[in-house]
Amino acid sequence: MVKNFNIIKALCRSALSNPSDAIIHQITRLRDSFENDGYSKEAKSLTNLLSTSKANAEMSPSRLEKSFVNKIAEEITAKTVLPVDKETSTPLAEIFFNSELPERMPLFDENIQYGIKSVINEWIQFDKLLEIDATPASSCLIYGVPGTGKTHLAKWISKEIGIPVVLARLEGLMSSFLGTTSRNIGNLFAFANRYNCVLLLDEFDAIAKLRNDPNEVGEVKRVVNTLLQCLDSRRGKGFTIGVTNHQGLLDPAIWRRFDIQMEIPVPSSDVMFALLKNFLKPLEFKESELKFLVWCIEGMSGADAQTLSHWLKRALVLDKDTNLVSIMKRFALLNSGRMDSIKRNTMLHSDEDFISTLLNDKNYSFKQKDLAPMFGMTASSLSKQISKLKESEKI
Numbered sequence: 001m002v003k004n005f006n007i008i009k010a011l012c013r014s015a016l017s018n019p020s021d022a023i024i025h026q027i028t029r030l031r032d033s034f035e036n037d038g039y040s041k042e043a044k045s046l047t048n049l050l051s052t053s054k055a056n057a058e059m060s061p062s063r064l065e066k067s068f069v070n071k072i073a074e075e076i077t078a079k080t081v082l083p084v085d086k087e088t089s090t091p092l093a094e095i096f097f098n099s100e101l102p103e104r105m106p107l108f109d110e111n112i113q114y115g116i117k118s119v120i121n122e123w124i125q126f127d128k129l130l131e132i133d134a135t136p137a138s139s140c141l142i143y144g145v146p147g148t149g150k151t152h153l154a155k156w157i158s159k160e161i162g163i164p165v166v167l168a169r170l171e172g173l174m175s176s177f178l179g180t181t182s183r184n185i186g187n188l189f190a191f192a193n194r195y196n197c198v199l200l201l202d203e204f205d206a207i208a209k210l211r212n213d214p215n216e217v218g219e220v221k222r223v224v225n226t227l228l229q230c231l232d233s234r235r236g237k238g239f240t241i242g243v244t245n246h247q248g249l250l251d252p253a254i255w256r257r258f259d260i261q262m263e264i265p266v267p268s269s270d271v272m273f274a275l276l277k278n279f280l281k282p283l284e285f286k287e288s289e290l291k292f293l294v295w296c297i298e299g300m301s302g303a304d305a306q307t308l309s310h311w312l313k314r315a316l317v318l319d320k321d322t323n324l325v326s327i328m329k330r331f332a333l334l335n336s337g338r339m340d341s342i343k344r345n346t347m348l349h350s351d352e353d354f355i356s357t358l359l360n361d362k363n364y365s366f367k368q369k370d371l372a373p374m375f376g377m378t379a380s381s382l383s384k385q386i387s388k389l390k391e392s393e394k395i
């Protein structure tokens with residue numbers, strides 16, 4: 001038995017977790033030398049390690065193998081020690097591995113989806129870019145109003161790139177001690193630069209505020225300057241995503257550091273339709289009903305569509321005799337902060353007004369026969385009500 005073979009084997013295994021040609025060559029040499037010296041059990045053990053590593057390399061997606069980041073950085077594992085704030089020991093980051101990241105891209109309009117896929121494609125095919133001496137965009141700022149799926153998107157992009165996410169933890173980074181926030185940011189970036197990862201800076205505005213904000217003191221300037229240097233240091237080391245819903249607060253110099261600046265808008269009516277259909281599963285709704293729901297929440301976010309879907313599910317299960325309009329009126333009543341105030345007033349005023357506003361909305365072309373059951377009426381009673389309304393308008 002070779003002395004300390006367990007340690008030798010552990011060293012080989014950890015080297016092979018990120019194999020390069022040189023590492024494989026040296027471990028093969030070691031294996032051959034054990035074989036020649038008659039240590040066949042140890043030689044066999046190394047042969048097994050080499051073949052497992054080869055099999056893993058073949059199974060892992062080609063994008064991972066080809067990643068230039070992969071060749072110079074270490075792999076993050078569940079045992080990797082996270083950087084912490086020295087005063088409070090709070091971790092500065094949290095790691096998300098592939099299996100913990102969203103399977104599906106959030107739903108967006110086609111042009112946005114196309115833009116996002118092109119960013120990912122650069123990473124998947126970056127060897128082609130290298131051939132012409134180019135590198136993929138290495139940073140992306142995602143901004144837009146709350147609840148539009150920005151965090152979800154950032155995590156999904158990381159999943160597609162195929163490497164773990166290092167998500168900055170603001171409560172760990174921000175410190176009330178002078179100079180500590182800057183030091184924490186430096187340590188976080190040093191960690192991200194060492195490992196093969198996507199660095200995700202969610203709620204980014206908290207640390208990237210304008211340096212000339214009169215309400216802030218010198219510490220903010222220091223923090224932003226550190227952040228600028230850190231963002232520069234990350235070039236060529238891995239992908240960095242900043243996410244914010246207060247883009248106006250970001251320092252202009254920070255804006256410039258991001259290769260890609262992507263605004264995520266509130267969902268269009270087509271996207272909202274698809275989102276509601278998805279969120280409402282397994283319940284099924286007619287097309288006209290979904291269209292009505294989209295009308296009610298137009299201009300709101302994807303997160304709001306999710307909230308409404310939970311609301312509808314609860315209401316439909318608990319109160320089987322209710323109709324869609326009554327549920328939406330209750331939603332309007334109790335969600336004043338979410339809803340467009342004009343639509344909300346229309347919904348809560350009178351059924352006559354509500355029906356005529358819906359029928360007059362040219363973007364939706366609702367039909368009387370579709371609206372009637374939603375208001376709990378027959379088609380003829382709805383038609384009579386409209387005739388009455390028209391009569392009264394003439395007077």
Ligand SMILES: Nc1ncnc2c1ncn2[C@@H]1O[C@H](COP(=O)(O)OP(=O)(O)OP(=O)(O)O)[C@@H](O)[C@H]1O
Nearest residue numbers: 106107108145146147148149150151152245302303
């Ligand atoms: N376009 C969308 N497609 C699919 N899901 C969406 C979409 N928009 C929002 N969601 C869902 O809404 C919830 C909130 O999304 P997320 O946290 O990503 O929003 P955000 O833009 O980061 O919000 P904030 O700015 O408040 O942090 C998530 O469950 C997300 O899946």
Ligand SMILES: [Mg+2]
Nearest residue numbers: 150151202243
């Ligand atoms: Mg978010």
